[in-house]
Every structure is written in C-alpha cells, then in structure tokens.
Amino acid sequence: MLKKILIANRGEIALRIIRACKELGIATVAVYSEADEHSLHVRFADEVVKIGPSPSAESYLNISRIISAAEITNADAIHPGYGFLAESAQFAEICESCDIKFIGPSSDMIANMGDKIYAKAKMKQAKVPTIPGSDGIVQDLKSATKQAEEIGYPVILKATAGGGGRGMRVVRKKKELENAFNTARGEAAVAFSNPDVYIEKFFENPRHIEVQIMGDQYGNVIALGERECSIQRKHQKLIEESPSPAVNEQIRKKLTDAAIKGAKGVNYESAGTVEFLLDEDGKFYFMEMNTRIQVEHPVTEIVFGMDLLKRQIMLAAGEKIDSVIKDYKLRGHAIECRINAEDPDKNFRPCPGKIKSFHIPGGPGVRVDTHIYAQYVIPPFYDSLIAKVITSGQNRDEAIGRMKRALEEMIIEGIATTIPFHQKVLQNENFLQGNFDTKFIENYF
Secondary structure, three states, X not given: OOOEEEEOOOHHHHHHHHHHHHHHOOEEEEEEEHHHOOOHHHHHOOEXXXXXXXXXXXXXXXXXXXXXXXXXXXXXXEEOOOOOOOOOXXXXXXXXXXXXXXXXXXXXXXXXXXXXXXHHHHHHHOOOOEOXXXXXXXXXXXXXXXXXXXXOOOEEEEEEEEEOOEEEEXXXXXXXXXXXXXXXXXXXXXXXXXXXXXXXXXXXXXXXXXXXXXXXXXXXXXXXXXXXXXXXXXXXXXXXXXXXXOOOHHHHHHHHXXXXXXXXXXXXXXXXXXXXXXXXXXXXXXXXXXXXXXXXXXXXXXXXXXXXXXXXXXXXXXXXXXXXXXXXXXXXXXXXXXXEOEXXXXXXXXXXXXXXXXEOOOOOOEEEEEOOOOOOEEXXXXXXXXXXXXXXXXXXXXXXXXXXXXXXXXXXXXXXXOHHHHHHHOOOHHHHOOOOOOOHHHHHO
C-alpha cells in the first residue's frame, strides 16, 4: 500500500481524498495557495505545503511547485482529484519520471483519451457505437462543408482537445457553417492551444448518460452502472442521479458492456467514465472518456455501497479489481445537486464572499460533501462549486423527496447560491416524471 499521498487539489475533493486516505492508514500532504490558507483541507491533512499565490496558474496549476512539495515531504504518490491537473498528460508524465505514482491512468492514456478523434477511433475499433462524423480533423471549410452534407444537418463542430463546452458550435444550415467553423477553431486555439476541430451529427434532444468504470493494472475492467447527467447548463452538469430514469435493464446491460469493451480496448487503468448520448429510441453513442474521478461519483458510491476513492487508491497500489470490489450490485436510487456560489437571478453570476452562517441538512439518506463553514471566505479565483448534496432512497421518488427536504434545511447566508434554482427544478413536473433531456434547463428556465 502507498504510504503518503499528496493531494494536488483543493476544496471538497481534497477533503474527500483525505478522508479516504485516513481510512486506509495513508498519510496525507495538502498543498494550498494564499487564498486557501484557512481551508479545511489544510487543517485536516497530516502535512501542508504552501505552493504559491492565489491565482491557480501560480499554485494549483504550477507543476514544478507541486512536484517539489511531493519531493520535500517524501510523498510516494499524488492524487489530482478532478479539474486543475487531473487530466494533464504532462503532469502525469512528470510524476512518472520522478518515480511518484500518479493516481490515475498513465500519461499516454490521458493524452490519447484527451484526443477526441483518437478516442473515437479506438471505440470504433472496439465495436462501441459512435456518433456519425468525420474520421479525423476537419482541415478546412471545404472539408467541413463536404462532411456536413454527407452527415446531414444539424451538425456540431468540436475541438479535438475540448471540454466544458468550449470550442463547440452547432450548425443547422449550410450558410452558418463558415462562421461557426472559424469561431470554433479560434475558441479552441485560445482555450486549449490547439485549433483543431472535428465534425459530428448533432442530436437535438439527447440524454447525457455516463458509465462509471474501474480498471486495474492487469487488464481487468468493471462497470458500476450509469449516471444520468442531462440536467446541465451550458454543458456544465447541475444535477446527477443513478440509475437513469430512461435506462432499463436491457439498455443498462448494453451500455455497461460497451463501456467495458471500450475501456479494455485501450487497457484502461484507474477510475474513469465513458460518456454516451442516448436518443429517444434507446440507441446510444460514445461521446468521450474522462480519465479521472468525477464530481458526481458519490451517487454511484451510494447505489453500489462502496467508497470509490479508496478503491481507486488501492488499484493504484497494484491490487486487482476482484480483491477490492466484490459482490457489487445496484440498490436503490441516489441524486446529487451541485451547490454553487452563484446568483441564479443574475444569470448565475459567481458570488464569492464570506459565509455568515451555515447549516448542513441531516437525517436518513442525506450526505453533504463540502469544504465550507461559517465565517469561511469563498475566494474569487476558483470554480464556484461549494457543496454537493446527495440523497438516497429505495426508489427515485424517495430520493427526490429527501432532496427537497435537505435543500429546505440547508442554510448558507452571506452569499447567493444555486439552492433556490435546484428547488425550482425539483418542482418541475417533467423532471419528476423523468421526462427530460440536455435541453431541459434551456426549455423550462
């Protein structure tokens, strides 16, 4: 087993990793910026190292400072969490060269799966259904026009190195293509230092379904059901649940089998997700693979009754899947609301500042993952996620009922949050009936 893990992250995910390490008897090192001096992950880690000023480029994204912190504390592994350097092939490669275990897949795997064209080609090779589209980079407008006509409008242009909705443009008519092509390339160049784009068929009303996978160092892969991630705004997820109300046992079997085939096809190791679009006819298509633990991993933990972070660490230490994950079976239902420090009444404008009072909901089937507390000052430098409220029940109705109660009990004063927005979603009849897709927020709010 690993002896000491440095957590190259902050906020609730840093705390989440510290908790998993403590239960495994592993020492922890927290790194922090000036803005996070009073953060809880700094308080609860065994050792702490200040790595720089508040801006993430000078701290949590500064690879040399993080590696130096690992070396001076004799950490034998680094857990990147999600965001920041979690999907940086360069960071993983440097960890490897310094003989520090990167808790995640190899640097080559991260680089390959981060290349959407390569990933799609590998999934095709593994007989996983993929979205109709170009076989590679669309080099110029002429090629884009030809591809769009072959696929049929509407189409979507996507950055090959993209994520978070950047470098993406939907084109519904031929006359819109030139402007969209140039805009997508320009946005991709700024966001990812890579202007390359590819083209795919655009589905108007799909659901976003992802499958949680776990792989060991010996070629073994399992799938832990699916998560419903269709409730999103500008490609950012807001509410996730497991299982999906749109997936029956037959579709679930096909989805998980496809995810396992795809993961085995690239010799995937560690925790990850295979993401799909699901159409109204129950057909699904590979979208991308995320080579890290996801924000929404708690819903899978609850319905499968296991700690995914602990299992991920054990797999990184060289253990086999069948020795760390046994008798896994989906039970009940879980739902997660991401609570952000944003003002829904002002177009979700970020709302950093001091929390005057704070109360966490409790009771049966309620879990809250958070790093905030009363008098904590939310810095303006990072992502606005401040808490995840997760509720569970024997079925979806019970999980939703508990979420309504939990959000009523949750008190965060001093800043605006997205709690009122979530409460509105939970009152929507279409949501309650499971009748929604990725356009739900756009259509009803």
